[in-house]
Amino acid sequence: MRELGKGYWVKFPGILEGFDYEEGYEYIVELDYQFNGSTDINKYLFSFVKIQRKDKTDSVNLPS
Numbered sequence: 079m080r081e082l083g084k085g086y087w088v089k090f091p092g093i094l095e096g097f098d099y100e101e102g103y104e105y106i107v108e109l110d111y112q113f114n115g116s117t118d119i120n121k122y123l124f125s126f127v128k129i130q131r132k133d134k135t136d137s138v139n140l141p142s
Contacts, residue, residue: 090124097126106131 079090097107108127114120 092120092124094124094126097129100132102134102136104133104135104137105129 080087094107094109099105107129110125110127111122112125114123
């Protein structure tokens, strides 16, 4: 994932229920999040809302 306005990719720390990733596409998705009270890396619970944009592309500089 990459936050809007930031130029680097980070690996999403989980699974987005309801979002079906299709290889070969980049997406702009709307997410909702809620703080779960934790202090570790997964301190937010994310939920998929909708796809705002889906573009066929060869992505570069993705995290492994």
